Amino acid sequence: MASYYDEHDCEPDDSGVHRNLDLLQFARMLVENSDMLDFDLDLDFDGFTLPGERRAPPASIAVVQALPSIEISAKQVQMGKKCPVCLLEFDIHEKAKQLPCQHQFHSGCILxxxxxxxxxxxxxxxxxxxxxxxxxxxxxKEKSKEKEARVESLHNSMYT
Ligand SMILES: [Zn+2]
Ligand SMILES: [Zn+2]
Incomplete structure (x- = not known):
């Protein structure tokens, strides 16, 4: 492992070490099972948890209860706006739940x-x-992402 951190010029921290080990294991498993894979691989897909990665828990009940309900407008219906979960078009004046990212869903789908x-x-x-x-x-996780970003910008500033 020493060489990895020498190369990347960053300090080992627990989460980083585990993630890297898990990714290696995962990569190995993929190679061994590659003929079974007929889907597009997306490592961030929520339903697919890497060994050792934490599965995301449910959203906070209070946060979910506070999600705004918005009414679907005639314009949105005209544009054929669909609920991304069930892919059915919204009906006019139907209530949709809106997440902080502005995406809208049937409450029966998103809840x-x-x-x-x-x-x-x-x-x-x-x-x-x-x-x-x-x-x-x-x-x-955020912190280690920031650290990576800092290392990268340091790296860029040294070579530009
Ligand atoms: Zn829906
Ligand atoms: Zn969203």
Whole structure:
């Protein structure tokens, strides 16, 4: 592992180490099972959890209850606006639930979804959860992302 961190010029931290190990295992598994894979691989797909990655918990109940209900306008109906979950077109004056990312869904479609996971099915915008462990994990993940960004901008400033 030492060489990895030498090359990337960053310090090992717990989450990073585990993620990298898991990704290696995962890559190996993919190679071994590649003939079974007939779907587009998306590592961020919520329903597919990497070994050791945390599965996202449900969205916070309070946050879900506070989601605004908006009325579908005639214009939206004319434009054939669809609920991204069930792919049915909205009816005029139908109420839709709007997530903070502005995506709109039938409440009957998005509410069961948010009971399982905390992110928008369209853009993966994450809602707050009631799980303190997960919130902590997410903070750490954000931090390591920032760290990567800093290393990258440092790297860029050295070579530009
Ligand atoms: Zn729907
Ligand atoms: Zn969204």
């Amino acid at each position: 069961p979804w948010l009971k399982k996971t905390n992110s928008c099915p369209v853009c993966r915008h994450e809602l707050l959860t009631d799980d303190p462990d997960y919130e902590e994990y997410r903070k750490q």
